[in-house]
Amino acid sequence: ETGVTQTPRHLVMGMTNKKSLKCEQHLGHNAMYWYKQSAKKPLELMFVYSLEERVENNSVPSRFSPECPNSSHLFLHLHTLQPEDSALYLCASSQARAGMGLETQYFGPGTRLLVL
Amino acid sequence: QKEVEQDPGPLSVPEGAIVSLNCTYSNSAFQYFMWYRQYSRKGPELLMYTYSSGNKEDGRFTAQVDKSSKYISLFIRDSQPSDSATYLCAMLDTGNQFYFGTGTSLTVIP
Numbered sequence: 001e002t003g004v005t006q007t008p009r010h011l012v013m014g015m016t017n018k019k020s021l022k023c024e025q026h027l028g029h030n031a032m033y034w035y036k037q038s039a040k041k042p043l044e045l046m047f048v049y050s051l052e053e054r055v056e057n058n059s060v061p062s063r064f065s066p067e068c069p070n071s072s073h074l075f076l077h078l079h080t081l082q083p084e085d086s087a088l089y090l091c092a093s094s095q096a097r098a099g100m101g102l103e104t105q106y107f108g109p110g111t112r113l114l115v116l
Numbered sequence: 117q118k119e120v121e122q123d124p125g126p127l128s129v130p131e132g133a134i135v136s137l138n139c140t141y142s143n144s145a146f147q148y149f150m151w152y153r154q155y156s157r158k159g160p161e162l163l164m165y166t167y168s169s170g171n172k173e174d175g176r177f178t179a180q181v182d183k184s185s186k187y188i189s190l191f192i193r194d195s196q197p198s199d200s201a202t203y204l205c206a207m208l209d210t211g212n213q214f215y216f217g218t219g220t221s222l223t224v225i226p
Contacts, residue, residue, distance in 0.1 A: 002159070002161060004159070006159075040124060040218060041218060042118075042120065042122075042215070042216045042217055042218050042219075043160075043204070043206075043216040045213075045214060090159050090160070092159075104148075104150060104162050104165050105162070105214070106161075106162065107152075107159035107160045107161065108159050109157070109158050109159045110158075110159045
């Protein structure tokens with residue numbers, strides 16, 4: 001185990017549903033990430049919370065909404081998703097060190113999402 | 117042009133073979149280079165990372181970086197069936213932005 005847990009592991013939802021993905025890290029890190037992994041595509045970084053600052057990728061649709069209540073927990077709120085949003089959603093954490101940039105990331109097992 | 121190029125494979129080799137996995141990149145600002153291994157139904161796990169050009173060895177794994185050619189490699193010696201997984205290269209630029217390859221699917225046949 002990497003010290004990063006994600007729930008649920010699998011999720012099936014309709015396009016009108018609202019659901020949330022949860023991530024928790026037990027590593028004492030201060031940066032957390034959401035990634036989308038689709039078949040045959042590189043990992044797509046969606047959101048970063050680093051040192052309590054949120055870094056947003058402008059290409060992420062507003063139907064994805066992150067929430068980071070503290071340095072150990074990260075949520076991804078989902079609403080009115082589309083079938084093309086079906087993918088593996090990975091959470092990761094790392095330790096951001098001043099002057100050295102973001103260090104290597106530790107990934108959770110992911111949530112396999114299917115949008116019908 | 118993609119920032120990071122990685123052949124998705126699939127790559128199939130017999131047990132005991134030497135495996136070579138490669139990525140090329142276009143951004144001179146990349147400074148950290150990482151390899152992740154991802155088993156089916158699991159998240160990626162960090163295998164190795166390196167900061168500079170040259171080789172870094174860890175057991176059966178060797179990571180090689182050639183900044184002048186913008187080319188990185190991961191070599192697996194004496195490959196085992198348990199090495200069957202998808203291998204992702206990743207790079208970090210000076211702006212703390214991560215870039216990942218598409219991953220190469222490897223199968224080691226007993």
